[in-house]
Amino acid sequence: MTRHTDLGPGRDPQAGLHQAMAALSAAPPGGRGVTSDLSIDETLLLHSVGWEPVDLVFGVSWWSIPWGAWQWQTGEIAEASSAFAGAFAEAAQQMREECAQAGGSGVVGVEIEMRVAAHHISIELTGTAVRRVDHHQAGFEFISDLSARDFALLTRAGWWPLSLVVGASFVVAPRRTARQWAAQQGQNTELPHLTEALYLAREGAMARMQRAGSDAGADGVIGVRLREGPLGHSARIMQFVAVGTAVHLAAGSHRPIAPTMAVPLDDAERTFEAASLRSSR
Amino acid sequence: MTTPESAAGEGNLSEGPNETAEPDGGVPDGGVPDEVLPEAAARRLGHGAWSSALSVPDLATSLALGFEPAGYVQGFSVRQWRWIGYYGAGFSPAAGMGAMVGPRVGPGEYSEGWRCPHGFVAGEHRVYGYNFEQAWVERSWAEAWGAAYTRMIEEAEALGAHGVIGVTDDMHYLAGTGAAEFSIRGTAVVVPGAPRPSPPFSTFLAGQRLAKLIEAGYAPVGVVAALSSVQMFGYCITRLQLSGSGAGTWSGGAPGVGAIVQVGKAQRAARHLAREHLRRQLGGDALHGATVTEFEQEIGEGDLAVHCTIKGTRVRRFKDFDPLPEPEPVVRLR
Amino acid sequence: MTDQDTTGGTGDGPTPGELPSRTATGSSLPDLPPDAARRLAELEDRPGHKGMFTSDLSVNEFLLIKEVGFHPLGFVMGSSIYHLGIQTRRWSQSQELAKLTGAMYNARELAMNRMDAEADELGADGVVGVRLDVNYYEWGSDTAEFIAVGTAVKAEDGHSYRNNQGKPFTSDLSGQDFWTLMQTGHVPLGLVMGTCVYHIAHRGLGQTLRTAGQNVELPNFTQALYEARELAMTRMQVEANELGAAGIVGVRLEEKTHMWGDHTIEFLSLGTAVARAADDHRIPEPRTVISLDG
Incomplete structure (x- = not known):
C-alpha cells in the first residue's frame, strides 16, 4: 500500500525556497538540537498523527557464552538462548532509558543488529526517540521496529505498538545413528528425528516471542520475522530467532482505512512494496 | 562512566567541519589556505556548460522548485591514516x-x-x-572531512551558487601508502532572485525529498x-x-x-x-x-x-x- | 492443457490423474507436535488468559486483511526433513523420475499438512501469505528441509471460508493481492501445486559432433522440457479441479536442480486456486495515479 499526498494547488514552491534561503542568513536558534534518522516523508507522516522526533537513541549489549556450551551437548543450548534473552533485554532497557532521558515517549524505526559468535552474543539497537507535538507526556510508551510510516498507519487504524518482542532458540542437529543412516540410505523418506528437532526449535523461538508479547499485554504481534540458519562457527548448530512488534488495540475497535485501488502510471517503480520488506529483513 | 554531556568538553571537535561553514567561521582549521581555487578546478568551472550528478527526475524536481544547476563541485583531502595508537606516556598496552x-x-x-x-x-x-x-583520531577525521567539505563549498562559492544539493561523501584508502582520501561532491545550484547565504548551504538530499523538506x-x-x-x-x-x-x-x-x-x-x-x-x-x-x-x-x-x-x-x-x-x-x- | 496427452512421455511417472494423495504418508510423526499445540493454545482466549495473535504480515498487509473482514490468529508453520536418495537415470534418455517426483511432492505435503494442522488447531478459516521454502544443511547429505509458513486467519463475520475438503484455505498471495482478489469477487480455495522431476538426456558424442558450430533446434531437449513443464502444470490444475476452483491466480513455474546435478531438474508449479464468491459482483473502477513517493 502506498500513500499519495497531494500538497495541493495554490502553493508556491518557489516562494518557500526564497523564504528558506533568507532563513539561512539568520542566526542559528541555539539550544539542544534534535537528531533523527527519519526521512522527510516519515517526519511528515509522524507529524500528521501528532508526533515529532527528539533524538537518536541506542541500546547495546554484549553477553558472554562460556566455552563448552556448544560442544558438550545436543538439543537446545540453554546458555546461548539465555545469553540472547539477557542481551536483548539489556539493550532494550538502555534504549528505554535513553529515550526517557531525551524526553521522548517512544522509539520508532528501531534497527536491530544481532550477531552470534562463538563466545558472545551482541545486540545493537538504533532508533529515533519521538514525542507528542503537544508535549503531552504519558511516560515511556513503546519501542518498535515499525517505520514511522507504519506507525502512523497503525495508529490511524486504532492500534498501538507496545514493544519489540523476541524469542531465540539454538539447537545442535542430532546425528543419525549408523543404523538409521543405513536404513535411510538410498530411500526417499522423511527423517523424523531431524524434522522434530528443527520443528521444536522453531516452535520454541516462537513460543518465547509469544510469551514476551503476552507479558507486554499485547493483543497481537505483527511483522514477525523468523531468522534461521546455521551459525558461522558450527554448521551443526542452528539458530532460530523470531522478532516482531507487540501491538494492542487502543481504540474501542478497529477503524477501517478504506483503501482504493489505483493503477500506477509510473514506469520505473521506486516505491515501497510490502514484498520488499520481507526480503530485506 | 563519563556522560556524553560531560564528555563534550573543550578540545574535541569544537572545530568540526560545519563550524567552519558558519558565516563567521573564517578559514577552516586543517584546510589548505585556498582563497583561490585549485587551478584545475578553476579551469573546469570556468567552462560554459553546467554539469550535474543529479538523475533526470531529481533534476526535473529541482528545476520545478526553482533551483538552477551551476556545476558539479568537489573537494578532496588526503591524509596519512591510522585508527589506533598513541597512548601517552606511562601506558603500554603490551x-x-x-x-x-x-x-x-x-x-x-x-x-x-x-x-x-x-x-x-x-x-x-x-x-x-x-x-x-581517541580524540586524536576524531580530530584528524574531522579536519580531513572538514577540509574536503570546505574545498567543495569554495568551488560552489566561485560559481556564485546558493548551495550544493545531492551531496555524497566517501573515504577510501590509497593502496600501499598508508593514506586515506576523503572526498565530498555535489551539484551546486543557484536560486535566481533569492538572497545568497554565505557560505552556501549543502544537503545530502536532492529532488523531491529536498522539495518536500522545504515544503515542510x-x-x-x-x-x-x-x-x-x-x-x-x-x-x-x-x-x-x-x-x-x-x-x-x-x-x-x-x-x-x-x-x-x-x-x-x-x-x-x-x-x-x-x-x-x-x-x-x-x-x-x-x-x-x-x-x-x-x-x-x-x-x-x-x-x-x-x-x-x-x-x-x-x-x-x-x-x-x-x-x-x-x-x-x-x-x-x- | 488439461487434455495433455502423457502417453507420448518417455518416463514411468504417474499420469496426471494418479497424483500422490493429499494426505501424505510415510511419516511416523503426529500431525501436530505437542510443543506446537502448547504454543498455539497460548494464543487462544480462555478464562483467565488473554489470547493474542502473531503474524509475519507487515502493517500494510495486516490492515488490508482486516479491511476485507479477516482477523489474524497466529503464525503457523510446518516442516519436514526428507532424505532424497538418488534415483538411477539412464544417461541418454529423457524421462520423469517418478520416485523423486513423489518424494518432492510428499515432503511438501507433509510440511503443508502440518501447517494446516496448526491452522486447524486455531480454528482458522484460512492461511494467507504462505511461503514454501527448501533449506539445505551442511550436515545433511542428500537431505532437504521443506518448510511452509503463513498466517492463520479467521473471518470476523462468522462465515466459514473453509474449502470443499473442510480444510482452511491456503494462499500464497500477499496481503495486498489478497485484498485485491476479494475486491474482484473471488475467494481463495487453496494453494495448489504440481511437480515433476525430470532427467534431461545427455547428448551422445555423435550428436554433439553433428551439430557442433550450428545454432539448430535440439528437438529432444525442447520436447523434454516441454513435457516436464506440462506435467507439472497439469498436476497443479488437477488439484485445483478437486477443490472446485474457477481458476488459479499467480501461477509461477520454478525450475531447480536442487542437488542432483545439471541434468535433473525439478519443475514446480504453484498458484492459488480461486472461486467466484458471487456472480453479480461489480469490480470497483481503479483510479490511475502517478506516485510522488520514492
Missing part, C-alpha cells in the same frame, strides 16, 4: 599485566578503568583494563558528520568472557553467561560521543535523515577499537508545519 597508569586523555574526554578482582598476579593476567576516547518548512543549512573513536583494553574478566572461559572455578566472579560490561560500555560510549560531537555542530538546528555506522576492530586478544560515524543534513525550521492533508491509502495494481 605490558602483560596491564599498566597501572591509564592512557592519557584530554579534559572532558571519555575514559574509564577496571581493576582485577582476583588479587593475584601472573605474567599474562591483565590486572587493569581501560576504555578511552525546513531550510537545509549544511551537511554534518562526526566520528567517534573508543579503544578498549580488556582487563582479565573481559578477556575471559570474550574467550569463552568465563565459567570456571578460577575466574572468580566472571559469570558463564552474563553481560560483558566493558565492551557494552565502549560500544555505547562510541555512539554517544559521535552523537554529541555532531550535536555541537548543530547550533540548535535539527539533524535530519541521519545515518549511523558503527564498526569495530579486534586489535588483539580481548582488545577492541570501536568507531562510530553519524552524518546527515542540518536543517532549520523557517515556518511552521502546515497541517498535512490526510494521506489517502491506495493499493496499487501492478
Whole structure:
C-alpha cells in the first residue's frame, strides 16, 4: 500500500525556497538540537498523527557464552538462548532509558543488529526517540521496529505498538545413528528425528516471542520475522530467532482505512512494496 | 562512566567541519589556505556548460522548485591514516599485566578503568583494563572531512551558487601508502532572485525529498558528520568472557553467561560521543535523515577499537508545519 | 492443457490423474507436535488468559486483511526433513523420475499438512501469505528441509471460508493481492501445486559432433522440457479441479536442480486456486495515479 499526498494547488514552491534561503542568513536558534534518522516523508507522516522526533537513541549489549556450551551437548543450548534473552533485554532497557532521558515517549524505526559468535552474543539497537507535538507526556510508551510510516498507519487504524518482542532458540542437529543412516540410505523418506528437532526449535523461538508479547499485554504481534540458519562457527548448530512488534488495540475497535485501488502510471517503480520488506529483513 | 554531556568538553571537535561553514567561521582549521581555487578546478568551472550528478527526475524536481544547476563541485583531502595508537606516556598496552597508569586523555574526554578482582598476579593476567576516547583520531577525521567539505563549498562559492544539493561523501584508502582520501561532491545550484547565504548551504538530499523538506518548512543549512573513536583494553574478566572461559572455578566472579560490561560500555560510549560531537555542530538546528555506522576492530586478544560515524543534513525550521492533508491509502495494481 | 496427452512421455511417472494423495504418508510423526499445540493454545482466549495473535504480515498487509473482514490468529508453520536418495537415470534418455517426483511432492505435503494442522488447531478459516521454502544443511547429505509458513486467519463475520475438503484455505498471495482478489469477487480455495522431476538426456558424442558450430533446434531437449513443464502444470490444475476452483491466480513455474546435478531438474508449479464468491459482483473502477513517493 502506498500513500499519495497531494500538497495541493495554490502553493508556491518557489516562494518557500526564497523564504528558506533568507532563513539561512539568520542566526542559528541555539539550544539542544534534535537528531533523527527519519526521512522527510516519515517526519511528515509522524507529524500528521501528532508526533515529532527528539533524538537518536541506542541500546547495546554484549553477553558472554562460556566455552563448552556448544560442544558438550545436543538439543537446545540453554546458555546461548539465555545469553540472547539477557542481551536483548539489556539493550532494550538502555534504549528505554535513553529515550526517557531525551524526553521522548517512544522509539520508532528501531534497527536491530544481532550477531552470534562463538563466545558472545551482541545486540545493537538504533532508533529515533519521538514525542507528542503537544508535549503531552504519558511516560515511556513503546519501542518498535515499525517505520514511522507504519506507525502512523497503525495508529490511524486504532492500534498501538507496545514493544519489540523476541524469542531465540539454538539447537545442535542430532546425528543419525549408523543404523538409521543405513536404513535411510538410498530411500526417499522423511527423517523424523531431524524434522522434530528443527520443528521444536522453531516452535520454541516462537513460543518465547509469544510469551514476551503476552507479558507486554499485547493483543497481537505483527511483522514477525523468523531468522534461521546455521551459525558461522558450527554448521551443526542452528539458530532460530523470531522478532516482531507487540501491538494492542487502543481504540474501542478497529477503524477501517478504506483503501482504493489505483493503477500506477509510473514506469520505473521506486516505491515501497510490502514484498520488499520481507526480503530485506 | 563519563556522560556524553560531560564528555563534550573543550578540545574535541569544537572545530568540526560545519563550524567552519558558519558565516563567521573564517578559514577552516586543517584546510589548505585556498582563497583561490585549485587551478584545475578553476579551469573546469570556468567552462560554459553546467554539469550535474543529479538523475533526470531529481533534476526535473529541482528545476520545478526553482533551483538552477551551476556545476558539479568537489573537494578532496588526503591524509596519512591510522585508527589506533598513541597512548601517552606511562601506558603500554603490551605490558602483560596491564599498566597501572591509564592512557592519557584530554579534559572532558571519555575514559574509564577496571581493576582485577582476583588479587593475584601472573605474567599474562591483565590486572587493569581501560576504555578511552581517541580524540586524536576524531580530530584528524574531522579536519580531513572538514577540509574536503570546505574545498567543495569554495568551488560552489566561485560559481556564485546558493548551495550544493545531492551531496555524497566517501573515504577510501590509497593502496600501499598508508593514506586515506576523503572526498565530498555535489551539484551546486543557484536560486535566481533569492538572497545568497554565505557560505552556501549543502544537503545530502536532492529532488523531491529536498522539495518536500522545504515544503515542510525546513531550510537545509549544511551537511554534518562526526566520528567517534573508543579503544578498549580488556582487563582479565573481559578477556575471559570474550574467550569463552568465563565459567570456571578460577575466574572468580566472571559469570558463564552474563553481560560483558566493558565492551557494552565502549560500544555505547562510541555512539554517544559521535552523537554529541555532531550535536555541537548543530547550533540548535535539527539533524535530519541521519545515518549511523558503527564498526569495530579486534586489535588483539580481548582488545577492541570501536568507531562510530553519524552524518546527515542540518536543517532549520523557517515556518511552521502546515497541517498535512490526510494521506489517502491506495493499493496499487501492478 | 488439461487434455495433455502423457502417453507420448518417455518416463514411468504417474499420469496426471494418479497424483500422490493429499494426505501424505510415510511419516511416523503426529500431525501436530505437542510443543506446537502448547504454543498455539497460548494464543487462544480462555478464562483467565488473554489470547493474542502473531503474524509475519507487515502493517500494510495486516490492515488490508482486516479491511476485507479477516482477523489474524497466529503464525503457523510446518516442516519436514526428507532424505532424497538418488534415483538411477539412464544417461541418454529423457524421462520423469517418478520416485523423486513423489518424494518432492510428499515432503511438501507433509510440511503443508502440518501447517494446516496448526491452522486447524486455531480454528482458522484460512492461511494467507504462505511461503514454501527448501533449506539445505551442511550436515545433511542428500537431505532437504521443506518448510511452509503463513498466517492463520479467521473471518470476523462468522462465515466459514473453509474449502470443499473442510480444510482452511491456503494462499500464497500477499496481503495486498489478497485484498485485491476479494475486491474482484473471488475467494481463495487453496494453494495448489504440481511437480515433476525430470532427467534431461545427455547428448551422445555423435550428436554433439553433428551439430557442433550450428545454432539448430535440439528437438529432444525442447520436447523434454516441454513435457516436464506440462506435467507439472497439469498436476497443479488437477488439484485445483478437486477443490472446485474457477481458476488459479499467480501461477509461477520454478525450475531447480536442487542437488542432483545439471541434468535433473525439478519443475514446480504453484498458484492459488480461486472461486467466484458471487456472480453479480461489480469490480470497483481503479483510479490511475502517478506516485510522488520514492
